[in-house]
Amino acid sequence: MQKFSAFSLARQAxxxxxxxxxxxxxxxxxxxxxxxxxGGGGHGLGAAYYLAKQHGLRNIAVVERGWLAxxxxxxxxxIIRSNYLFEQSxxxxxxxxxxxxxxxxxxxxNVMFSQRGCLMIAHNVHDVQVFKRHVYANRLNGIDNExxxxxxxxxxCPPLNISPNIRYPVLGGALQRRAGTARHDAVAWGYAxxxxxxxxxxxxxxxxxxxxxxxxxxxxxxxxxxxxxxxxKVGVSAAGHSSVVMAMAGIRLPLQVNPLQALVSEPxxxxxxxxxxxxxxxxxxxxxxxxxxxxGAGTDSYVSYTQRGGLHIPxxxxxxxxxxxxxxxxxxxxxxxxxxxxxxxxxxPITAKTSVPGLYxxxxxxxxxFKATPGAANLFAWTIARDEPHPINAPFTxxxxxxxxLIDEAAAAAVAH
Amino acid sequence: xxxxxxPYCGPxxxxxxxxxxxxxxxxxxxxxTEEEWAAFLYLRDNTKGVLxxxxxxxxxxxxxxxxxxxxxxxRILTTYEMGTPRPDIKEGEAA
Ligand SMILES: Cc1cc2nc3c(=O)[nH]c(=O)nc-3n(C[C@H](O)[C@H](O)[C@H](O)COP(=O)(O)OP(=O)(O)OC[C@H]3O[C@@H](n4cnc5c(N)ncnc54)[C@H](O)[C@@H]3O)c2cc1C
Numbered sequence: 001m002q003k004f005s006a007f008s009l010a011r012q013a014x015x016x017x018x019x020x021x022x023x024x025x026x027x028x029x030x031x032x033x034x035x036x037x038x039g040g041g042g043h044g045l046g047a048a049y050y051l052a053k054q055h056g057l058r059n060i061a062v063v064e065r066g067w068l069a070x071x072x073x074x075x076x077x078x079i080i081r082s083n084y085l086f087e088q089s090x091x092x093x094x095x096x097x098x099x100x101x102x103x104x105x106x107x108x109x110n111v112m113f114s115q116r117g118c119l120m121i122a123h124n125v126h127d128v129q130v131f132k133r134h135v136y137a138n139r140l141n142g143i144d145n146e147x148x149x150x151x152x153x154x155x156x157c158p159p160l161n162i163s164p165n166i167r168y169p170v171l172g173g174a175l176q177r178r179a180g181t182a183r184h185d186a187v188a189w190g191y192a193x194x195x196x197x198x199x200x201x202x203x204x205x206x207x208x209x210x211x212x213x214x215x216x217x218x219x220x221x222x223x224x225x226x227x228x229x230x231x232x233k234v235g236v237s238a239a240g241h242s243s244v245v246m247a248m249a250g251i252r253l254p255l256q257v258n259p260l261q262a263l264v265s266e267p268x269x270x271x272x273x274x275x276x277x278x279x280x281x282x283x284x285x286x287x288x289x290x291x292x293x294x295x296g297a298g299t300d301s302y303v304s305y306t307q308r309g310g311l312h313i314p315x316x317x318x319x320x321x322x323x324x325x326x327x328x329x330x331x332x333x334x335x336x337x338x339x340x341x342x343x344x345x346x347x348x349p350i351t352a353k354t355s356v357p358g359l360y361x362x363x364x365x366x367x368x369x370f371k372a373t374p375g376a377a378n379l380f381a382w383t384i385a386r387d388e389p390h391p392i393n394a395p396f397t398x399x400x401x402x403x404x405x406l407i408d409e410a411a412a413a414a415v416a417h
Numbered sequence: 418x419x420x421x422x423x424p425y426c427g428p429x430x431x432x433x434x435x436x437x438x439x440x441x442x443x444x445x446x447x448x449x450t451e452e453e454w455a456a457f458l459y460l461r462d463n464t465k466g467v468l469x470x471x472x473x474x475x476x477x478x479x480x481x482x483x484x485x486x487x488x489x490x491x492r493i494l495t496t497y498e499m500g501t502p503r504p505d506i507k508e509g510e511a512a
């Protein structure tokens with residue numbers, strides 16, 4: 001692997017940048033691996049990296065049906081934060097946030113992690129009460145989160161309109177200063193490059209079409225569009241296609257997929273200093289380093305695998321944003337798109353062993369799993385390598401839906417994250 | 418936005434309707450196991466293909482009905498009244 005540094009950049013510049021090598025090896029599948037990860041998004045690529053890096057395993061493949069990180073990794077609005085209500089969730093997301101803080105160094109890859117702060121705006125009495133409860137719960141768990149008055153909100157994010165007379169007035173906000181954004185593609189590419197360097201095979205354009213098991217029920221490999229591959233263990237991290245892949249091993253999951261839409265504006269000069277979220281109007285706003293306003297909208301109500309949704313969903317968000325951030329009224333939107341989000345009934349993920357020996361699943365991240373990428377990858381790797389969960393992801397089982405031990409962030413936030 | 422044919426009111430815009438999730442999930446009787454109860458409450462086929470689902474015409478007649486929709490294209494194949502069996506329409510066939 002060519003190391004990236006100011007020195008290597010200067011050297012390549014002298015050679016007119018003709019000396020750069022591909023960042024990961026392009027390989028055909030071998031007949032057999034110790035571990036196969038299904039799904040080459042950030043979570044799957046990261047899991048392969050940590051299996052190799054922290055657990056010393058080498059004979060690993062990541063199998064991706066399309067191109068690398070073309071799923072929700074490429075489609076999300078990249079908000080990263082850890083101020084979730086319940087202790088189980090906040091410790092999982094905080095584990096991820098701590099890994100984000102060192103990720104560019106760890107991978108020798110600039111993931112452009114920017115801790116510019118995430119402000120969650122309250123528009124009504126219910127929001128105020130819920131967010132204050134979050135602030136107190138987070139502080140008890142040692143996670144930074146603070147309450148801002150409307151004037152403090154305005155000082156932190158001047159483009160916001162705090163007039164009390166608008167449809168969704170700003171009654172205050174919860175600010176996590178360590179929260180922020182990162183460059184989605186860079187995270188996937190950085191993990192792919194580092195994993196490949198440790199010997200992980202990254203196999204693109206290879207769809208898993210079946211999961212093979214022996215007479216005892218144990219996983220023995222996968223069927224793919226590029227032929228069968230044997231494997232000792234299979235870890236499924238297929239986001240929007242988790243139900244489809246797990247059904248190949250006879251497992252039904254507590255998941256429903258919904259389209260989630262986002263859009264970006266034309267690029268403008270730096271005009272929006274932080275991340276602003278409003279659960280009430282389903283708006284998620286930040287400015288990318290290219291200058292585009294990145295805007296996430298709400299989910300469509302129905303099950304769909306189309307990666308698109310109805311225009312009325314972003315229209316609702318934009319109408320509210322035009323009042324909340326009047327400067328945005330004259331912005332032109334360049335592109336809009338959708339992703340398939342895999343939602344659990346309690347809006348908490350699953351990172352766990354399954355009832356099938358040798359089969360593991362990491363799914364249910366729904367509308368909010370980008371922020372978890374390093375944490376989920378790290379703990380999924382742990383779970384696969386040791387055949388038991390880490391204490392942090394131990395509560396995030398499939399069985400919690402039978403036992404009634406839900407981690408009900410759905411009720412806590414009332415909406416997406 | 419979907420155009421949904423309410424069996425009672427005819428074709429209307431999606432914003433008049435509320436989604437009701439997967440259809441034909443019968444509530445199991447008393448004395449069920451924890452597994453059966455959890456499956457009823459939480460487990461879903463989450464079908465990629467033709468899905469039978471419930472809709473409610475909440476801003477119209479207020480009634481529930483079922484639809485068959487291909488979740489790969491969002492095309493609605495047919496709608497039908499609650500309590501009637503799932504029509505035998507395969508993917509690609511129109512109602
Ligand atoms: C519009 C939008 C906005 C979002 N905003 C945020 C946000 O601001 N903050 C946040 O934290 N989260 C956000 N999310 C959620 C986040 O994107 C996801 O939870 C997260 O990316 C999922 O993990 P992943 O990156 O591994 O998934 P993906 O990148 O989707 O990876 C899964 C991979 O599995 C592959 N796959 C599927 N089936 C098969 C098969 N049979 N064989 C082989 N490979 C297969 C897919 O092709 C895909 O590449 C958003 C999502 C969307 C759609």
